[in-house]
Amino acid sequence: MSNSEEDFNFAYLDEQTKRMIRRALIKAICIPGYQVPFASREMPMPYGWGTGGVQVTAACLQETDVLKVIDQGSDDTTNAVSIRKFFERVTGVKTTENTGKASVIQTRHRIPEQVLSEDQILVYQVPIPEPLRFLEPRETETRVMHALEEYGLMHVKLYEDISINGEISTAYAYPVKVNDRYIMDPSPTPKFDNPKMNFCSAIQLFGAGREQRIYAVPPYTKVISLDFEDYPFEASRAEKTCEICGATNTYLDEVVIDDKGTRMFSCSDSDYCNSQKS
Amino acid sequence: MEQILKAKAINKKFGDVYACNNLSIELYTGEVVGIVGESGSGKSTLLNCLSGSLVPDGGNITYLDRDNNWLDLLSLPEPRKRNLLRTEWAFVHQNPRDGLRMAVSAGGNIGERLMAIGYRNYSQIRAEATEWIEKVEIDAIRLDDKPSIFSGGMQQRLQIAKNLITKPRLIFMDEPTGGLDVSVQARLLDLIRSLVRELGLSVIIVTHDLAVARFMANRLIVMKNGKIVETGLTDQVLDDPQHSYTQLLVSSILKV
Secondary structure (H helix, E strand, O other), rough: HHHHHHHHHHOOHHHHHHHHHHHHHHHHHOOOOOOOEEEOOOOOOOOOOOOOHHHHHHHHHHOEEEEEEOOOEEEOOOHHHHHHHHHHHHHEEEEEEOHHHHHHEEEEOOOOOOOOOOOOOOEEEEOOOOOOOOOOHHHHHHHHHHHHHHHHHHHHHHHHHHHHHOOOOOOOOEHHHHHHHEEOOOOOOOHHHHHHHHHOOOOOEEEEEOOOOOEEEEOOOEEEEEOOOOOOOOOOOOOOOOOOOOOOOOEEEEEEEOOOOEEEEEEOHHHHHHHHHH | OOEEEEEEEEEEOOOOOOEEEEEEEEEEEEEEEEEEEEHHHHHOHHHHHHHHOOOOOEEEEEEEOOOOOOOEEOOOOHHHHHHHHHHOOEOOOOOOHHHOOOOHHHHHHHHHHHHOOOOOOOOHHHHHHHHHHHHOOOOOOHHOOOHHOOHHHHHHHHHHHHOOOOOOOOOEEOOOOOOHHHHHHHHHHHHHHHHHHHHHHHHEEEEOOOHHHHHHHHHHEEEOOOOEEEEHHHHHHHOOOHHHHHHHHHOOOOOO
């Protein structure tokens, strides 16, 4: 086997699969926010653990890449550890917990606090790519709605939020409009992270393994969170201070720390928290 | 009065059976046309062809839009057709479950069409939804309730409010009072009739109930086996039926 062929097959996937996923990724980049169907393969982990993200990451990785994997913002939770170990073992690429040093970041449910740069790729694990799913169960119908830009229904969801709770209570998977065209589910990231997607310098790729969809937001693309004129979008967070690093502007986790129900708030982005501490 | 909808030589076959056999009908602005006939006579198929949810095998249908252009509905691009359905047309289903989103509150259901045509102000949508829910005689405090806990009659009235909020010009109704008891039916018909008069709507109503037809329709079309057997002013058709099938229909009405 020649060297060039080995290069092509780098990172776990066979040549055909890698080619197919990269094709889907290019298409997704060309049509920001559009869900591109792809022939998702079985990965050596269960659906729901990030099989879509793993396939996208594997399709992007090259030998010189440095990989960071986060789960709910943290580098040391089960999902992050197992996926990082997986790629260490099957590709041998360097891994890091440092957001700034990573060239590919696979994430579940958060966007790092540190501002991303042009030479980075952010890969999201997506459970349900269709933002209209719970309003219109027919996939045939939602595809037509995307095609014809019939998005009134998405506002019905926000209307319901306000009529029941007095405010837009959707706190995660908050729908966005990409490049003034497609409505997209930003995966279950908290809505605190939505503004970070707008004109982000990094490439943002989304992989949904079970649902067999890939979509993307190219760098410097307009990503607007939907809202009403009189109920504007708010990037909400707990009004507390991180008890570890003292940050007041980050997204916080509320952690129960003993049997008496004592709670503490700390940054969900563990790398950012560590960097602030030292 | 001028025409708003013209259908010529509509054909629709299911297998070897003609559901619509060479049917032509015309509808004038502000007119209510009833289509009556027994089950399986092709009434609903005709309605579905006219409203665009079924594609006929042959014939042509034209519609005069708000801007006074005659549109050829069978060759109209899909986006424009769906836009018509949301703005200038309305479809009231026999079963309100087909026309409502049962998991969305009454207010969300009524407001959906407004949001679909670009309303982005919550208070304004809410105010219009409140106005319309009262117009169809549902108490405004039910605005945030889900239609699944409404009675059949209320669901049907909610469906009407949902459809009329964008002030359509043409309404298709498929047995709007089917399955309702007579007193609820009478109130609903009364409501529909006054709204139709007030807003100057054109209506095509499909029913198998001749009493409903007499109450609602200016003009009647009697169908049998996919063909129109008789047509004329409602009173004329019902009081002096010419065709033997119409005579049979009229004589089969149960008297109290």
